[in-house]
Amino acid sequence: MADVVVRTTNVVKVYGMGEAEVRALNGVSCEIYRGEYVSIMGPSGSGKSTLFNMIGGLDKPDEGSVFVNSVDIAQLTARELAFLRCHTIGYIFQTFNLITVRTALENVTLPMLFAGMQPDEADERGMMLLDLVGLQNRYHHRPNELSGGQQQRVAIARALANNPSIVLADEPTGNLDLRTGKEIIELLRRLNKEQGVTIISATHDLKMLDASDRIFHIRDGQLAKIETREELTLQVGSVQGED
Amino acid sequence: MDPRSTALPTKEIKNTDPPLWVAWHQALASIRVRFVRQAVTCLGVALGIAFFASIQLLREAQAASAEPQDAARLKWLVATSLVMCLVGVTNSMLMSVAERYREIGTIKCLGASDGFIVKVFCIEAALLGLIGSVGGSLIGAGLMSIVLAIDGSSAGWEGFLKVVGLGTLVGVLMTIVAAIAPAIQAARMPAAAALRVEV
Ligand SMILES: Nc1ncnc2c1ncn2[C@@H]1O[C@H](COP(=O)(O)OP(=O)(O)O)[C@@H](O)[C@H]1O
Numbered sequence: 059m060a061d062v063v064v065r066t067t068n069v070v071k072v073y074g075m076g077e078a079e080v081r082a083l084n085g086v087s088c089e090i091y092r093g094e095y096v097s098i099m100g101p102s103g104s105g106k107s108t109l110f111n112m113i114g115g116l117d118k119p120d121e122g123s124v125f126v127n128s129v130d131i132a133q134l135t136a137r138e139l140a141f142l143r144c145h146t147i148g149y150i151f152q153t154f155n156l157i158t159v160r161t162a163l164e165n166v167t168l169p170m171l172f173a174g175m176q177p178d179e180a181d182e183r184g185m186m187l188l189d190l191v192g193l194q195n196r197y198h199h200r201p202n203e204l205s206g207g208q209q210q211r212v213a214i215a216r217a218l219a220n221n222p223s224i225v226l227a228d229e230p231t232g233n234l235d236l237r238t239g240k241e242i243i244e245l246l247r248r249l250n251k252e253q254g255v256t257i258i259s260a261t262h263d264l265k266m267l268d269a270s271d272r273i274f275h276i277r278d279g280q281l282a283k284i285e286t287r288e289e290l291t292l293q294v295g296s297v298q299g300e301d
Numbered sequence: 302m303d304p305r306s307t308a309l310p311t312k313e314i315k316n317t318d319p320p321l322w323v324a325w326h327q328a329l330a331s332i333r334v335r336f337v338r339q340a341v342t343c344l345g346v347a348l349g350i351a352f353f354a355s356i357q358l359l360r361e362a363q364a365a366s367a368e369p370q371d372a373a374r375l376k377w378l379v380a381t382s383l384v385m386c387l388v389g390v391t392n393s394m395l396m397s398v399a400e401r402y403r404e405i406g407t408i409k410c411l412g413a414s415d416g417f418i419v420k421v422f423c424i425e426a427a428l429l430g431l432i433g434s435v436g437g438s439l440i441g442a443g444l445m446s447i448v449l450a451i452d453g454s455s456a457g458w459e460g461f462l463k464v465v466g467l468g469t470l471v472g473v474l475m476t477i478v479a480a481i482a483p484a485i486q487a488a489r490m491p492a493a494a495a496l497r498v499e500v
């Protein structure tokens with residue numbers, strides 16, 4: 059049996075109250091294995107970001123539990139959560155979310171400093187990671203001096219800073235043009251294959267399908283269907299048609 | 302048995318906070334990059350403290366000679382200047398935290414503790430407060446010294462230094478006090494909520 063990194067059991071998240079109540083997640087149970095590349099597909103408003111927040115320990119479910127490496131994150135204290143975010147999870151956002159006042163290299167090394175690494179060592183590893191995403195010569199630039207694709211590469215390097223078990227990405231190509239988006243997906247896939255990082259990526263971008271091992275289809279806060287790569291290849295024709 | 306203990310060794314968790322210089326660098330970067338904005342905050346502190354220092358110097362100079370009625374009026378002016386200054390600084394600090402919710406959420410994702418975020422804001426506020434209030438006290442006390450000198454009166458060097466010292470202390474404390482409440486509130490917010498805030 060493969061190693062489970064993330065398990066959710068009947069996760070419910072409700073926003074608002076009374077009339078305005080929205081069940082953003084309505085009983086989501088799933089398991090994600092080590093080394094997998096999972097895409098969470100669904101239309102806008104279907105609950106992808108909410109699930110991202112739950113798995114990433116950025117918010118707590120109203121019902122059900124989320125286990126990361128067999129740890130129930132609802133049981134963690136604020137400090138233990140900070141530790142989990144620092145060491146176990148890397149985050150990639152649609153809007154890149156780099157720290158605007160710091161350089162590319164500083165963005166990548168910050169999580170290492172939080173983890174207690176020495177500055178020299180952090181700089182060295184930071185440069186190695188920037189090299190890995192193809193941005194070594196831009197290390198001293200601040201985010202506003204980089205293109206969207208370059209910023210997302212920095213964000214990917216930053217997500218890998220502390221060798222996380224999971225990299226979570228919320229529509230990583232959502233703010234990028236077609237070609238740059240493809241490059242980012244290829245980069246994520248390569249990291250998944252070469253470094254063995256588990257990648258969980260929310261998307262409504264059909265290009266993402268090709269890279270994924272499994273696809274979770276989410277509709278109105280519920281897991282509608284789970285497709286594996288093998289099932290998918292049968293339908294490649296129709297997927298390309300939709301693009 | 303606690304199932305958590307095997308997966309997350311508590312010994313390591315206790316050492317999550319990075320050394321102080323990490324927060325110091327973050328605060329400096331934030332001041333350097335948002336220079337104009339931060340300079341305006343600094344100027345606000347300087348103006349309030351200049352007013353405070355000038356009245357305070359007047360009190361020093363008149364300590365012996367003034368009528369009780371005049372002394373009471375000066376005290377009232379001092380209190381007013383402090384309240385004015387506090388309101389201005391609080392406003393600047395609220396804005397400075399509010400426009401950075403997303404950055405706070407992001408830093409939390411990278412593994413910052415709530416304490417780290419509060420530390421960054423406090424260091425920033427203390428630096429701005431220090432620069433603003435040293436400048437403000439010197440200007441306020443200096444101008445009032447000139448005015449007094451024209452009248453042929455003076456608070457003396459000792460009085461001048463005392464006022465500058467007091468002005469600086471008050472200014473720094475005030476900026477830190479103004480920054481700490483919004484910073485704690487922002488740091489405690491769930492990361493998802495902080496990330497959602499649009500500015
Ligand atoms: N903080 C929030 N407050 C209120 N409603 C929210 C909040 N976050 C998400 N929602 C609602 O929950 C639903 C799912 O949102 P989301 O997870 O962001 O979808 P997706 O990322 O798939 O576009 C939407 O109807 C959205 O309006």
Ligand SMILES: [Mg+2]
Pocket residue numbers: 103106107108228229
């Ligand atoms: Mg979303």
